[in-house]
Amino acid sequence: MTATVLPPSIEAAELSWQDGVPESARFGDIYFSRDNGLAESRYVFLDHNRLPERFRQVAPGGHFVIAESGFGTGLNFLAAWQAWREHQPDHPATLHFVSVERFPLRRDDLSQALSHWPELAPYAEALLSRYPPLTRGVHRLVFDGGRVRLTLYFGDIVEAWQALAFTADAWFLDGFAPASNPGMWLDETMAQIKAHSGPGTTLATFTSVGRVRRALANAGFDMRKTRGFGRKREMLTGTLDTPAIPGNAPASTDAGADTPKPSTLIVGAGIAGCLLAHNLAQRGFPVTLVDSAAHPGAGASGNRQGATYVKLGVEFNDQTELALTALTFSHRFYQPYRDQGWYPTGLLQLAWNAKEQERQHKFLERNDYPEEVLFLVDPEQARALTGLQVRTGGLWFPGSGWLEPARLCATLCQHPLIDSAFGVQVDRLTNQGPWRAVASDGRSFTADRVVICGGHRSPALLPDGDGYRFKAIRGQVTHLEEAKVQAPDAVICGARYLNPAHGGQALTGATFDLRDDNPTPTRASHEQNLTELDAMVPGVVTPNAETLDRCDGRVAFRCTTHDYLPVTDGVDDADGAPVSGLYLMTGLGSKGLSYAPVLAEFLADRLTGQPGCLPGRLVRRLASARLRAGRPATSKSEKTTET
Template sequence: MTRLLTHPTIDWKDDGTPVAREAGDVYFTAGDGLAETRAVFLKGCGLPEAWTGRDEFTIAETGFGTGLNFLALCELWQANRPHPDAWLHFVSFEGFPLTRDDAARALKTWPELKPYADRLLAAWPGPIRRVHHEVWQDLGITLTLHLGDIHDTLPQSEFQADAWFLDGFSPAKNEDMWAAELYGRIAARSKPGAVIGTFTVAGAVRRGLADEGFNVAKAQGHGRKRERLEATLLKPSTSAQDVYGLRGSASTAKRIAILGAGIAGASAAHALSVRGANVTVFDPAGIASGASGNPLALLMPRLDAGDTVQARLLIDAYLAARQTYSSMDGAHETSVRQMPKDTAELSRFAKLLADPPLPLEDLEAISGGGLLHKRAMILEPQKIVASLLEGVRVQIGTVNIDLRNRTVNGETFDAIIMANAMSAIQQFDWLKLEGRLGQVEFVTGATRVEADALASGHYALALNDERLWGATFEKIPQDADATTSDTAREDNAEALKKLSPWWRRDAKDHQVTSRAAIRATTADRLPLIGAVPNLEAMLEAFSGLRTGRAAETDAPLLPGIFLVNGFGARGFTWGPWAGRILAAMCLGGPVAAEVSALEAISPSRLILRALKRGEI
């Protein structure tokens, strides 16, 4: 299986009907597709009446296709939104995504959907195995699109649906989308009373749904189809144990405090405020005063040759960051030339290019065995962090925390998110965060140029009249201060010499300034994002792990306490992705990530791992 997905080959009938050549089936009937969507899925799921009076409503779909069902739903939601603060969440699964051009051609049939279609097409995802996420704040809509084989992506999803659209190609022509094993997965991700609408009345579908607790009934069909199915979940599935604490708050947190005004805290504040939360950020030193405060930063992907959990979540995080920053002042698109730093990396790059995780629009080979990362970015951190915090209340100065009562400076909150880097170990020493000192060198006043970047272990950046190079990543004691050193400056100078950017002479012709900051880092180099476990209760609940017994209960959590930390040297990569994870955990709705990725970044993993190793 290749890492990139395959676009379907589309044949177009004379009347404009798109046909998937490989499946031998139509996406919809030209001129009648929208009416069919309204009859089979919207009406079939009792919409809009079903969401009357609701604060949020989640609909899931098998087979995103052209996005027609989603767009029709957006139109219906805008006309019948229960109240101005209500949210509609749409989760869909697609293994063979259309190209943007094919989707645009298919959707132009319905000019009434153009405002929504234009918006969707502007952010149309490429053929990348990932979880694509959109938030349309003004409409109160989120889209979470799982791209990949549904037999892989559905088990890895985290949400509870009020309704389902089953809209794969005909069961006779696309058996995988209607396989018996999927009905149990659908039931497990459905709320009690969840409804299903679908165009097919195939016996295998009826039996599969009935076997998983759905009451299935035939209803009048649309157009040439005499019948369709409607189903209601009568027997809810038993929820799996939440060993890693992935479900976050038991209730929605509306008033949220965030400790830390760097990229981690600012990203969380942005994602939460977009979803309607009342957020206050506290920081003793100021906005972007620590590791997020360098004059320039580089956003480029960290790509692995293997298709691992870490490799996928790093790609998800990079694309989420690029999507978030693209419209912000202080983000400058560029291409990054990355040369292998040694023979091992040369071999890794070759394997990577043999089965790339990103399409040619983003990645290609260059001479010397290097990589060209297209559509990467040079960032101006102060501007980016300020943009993320726009409209958010920020308090600078003394910060007094009472986690038990969820108060900050005497003010009570529904939730507290700790984005305060190394300071977090004052409350939770079991985090065992490592401080890494990162020093960069920079000059100003050079010739003004467009954004340009080189990377090979270190990096060299040019933007306007600024040049920046570095960075070191030196382990330091927990109580050490962030101080610059001549040794680090020499290391960076040697790295600049090896990178050999065209502007290297500028480093000699202008006054060089050094800046150092401490980066909070975990032992496994993955961040800490999610609910904070109760250490004492965890040790008791999972004591059997010390003797090889399986974990068989939910993780006991500290109510309303969350972490977003341990970003290491990739703060601007992790920030936006982490923010959307926390928004779902605090406010409800689908989590836009794979379960394996959520487990990999869960704070609870540290305790579970230590118990298994007999370290605690």
């Protein structure tokens, strides 16, 4: 019987080890062949799906999708990744691997299992370094500079296939034997396999059980038996041979080598626009990035420092799952930029007053998060972690930290497929075949589609922009001389946040001014920041006249929505009809550094026709239609707040 586990955690696999081979205590079956698990993976799944030859045929900017029914130790993924490296085309293309696991392995068990194959060590180390926390739902892992993308669903297999959007080129039907785990081989699962396949999709499985063969044949696959691996006499292979369904063909065959990839114009070079431009360019799609400022990361992304932080709800609902997905994806995404704009110092969400202490108590009572995401610390632990004499403890996020946003934006723009134009104020957009953006100085830019990432200025470029419920929130940060403040060793968040010192200064803030459009820093806002900081961590700074006289700072206007959830979607006109080729990515509020990486990944998936990194229920939370006045709003029970 499965023990009840509070969300968002999921039960881990319980293993026994026989001669170094892991066996599931729950299902009584081994994870890979005792003879040679890697050789079996290559024979059953790679060879019988003809992957080496098919990999070489993927078009420029194209992709190949493998879907798998049981991730297990990740051996099949690593074997496919290694084969992709050896046989991938010599132009930009992406391997997608979509897999599901109901009882994922702990990282230590995964490491021990994969240690059998020294030749896979570089791949295994990369997987282990990005292996997600054991939380329910979708995890997107990116490898090889974007050429390999793993979509890993921790949860029930039928639930996974219903939630995810993809069309497989090849299936690895792996998992424990049907007699050990019949739930994985139900007819409902077979029907979902058909739903995620197109003409020419192939499959292979180690089993030759008759009911599995019949179920797949009933789903439309031309099935046959062939010689199995090692001591197994037979296995099954199949090909889906049905009339083409528009838009449902395997993506690797949707374009020839000479077909140009659609071009994209991105308006706005903040963190959202730069991440999206970089993501598309990695996949082989040309991008033009324009911004009215003189350099990237000059608007709301222009603060010297910014924390990677989200406020996780007491109830684990869709909003909380989106925030958690964004946070953990951002930690993986920023890994390569460590000490080059990304500083994973850890972050303390301080229980700084009675109300926050009560909220954190309820949060921990109703949820179970893996310690690699967060854990409770007492005042003594909090002082040791932050280096400050805080009075209370709180929630410690070991993977979080802070960024230099503008520095990261500048790095992301450096790609041969990104054409950047700064000092360009786009006044209007027209759609005359290709889209055309006209600037105030008379210059114009054309592209097949446009993505507006303009923050609080986005409505000016939208059809019927006044009908969207956006808010521009003034936020002033305060710069403090390092000698005049007790700077922490890690980020502290509460009524305000305080970052570690960098370049001789520490940064605190930010104000939350809903009805103030003053773009200039004010003494009153500095005083508000320092007073709130002193109340949160007494003695860290003295908010007196001398301190205020020496303060400087910066004002930025954060864009948020009426329900404080971001928007990443196509755009409708005033009549509710979709506007072809026009997209919107904004409303990230004060948590943009955490949300932007996964939203850029999601929108790039959509723009390139590749498997989606978010489940359908979270995609709906990002819809643009909800922002239109007069349209149904998010229900009261689903609303969230920004702090």
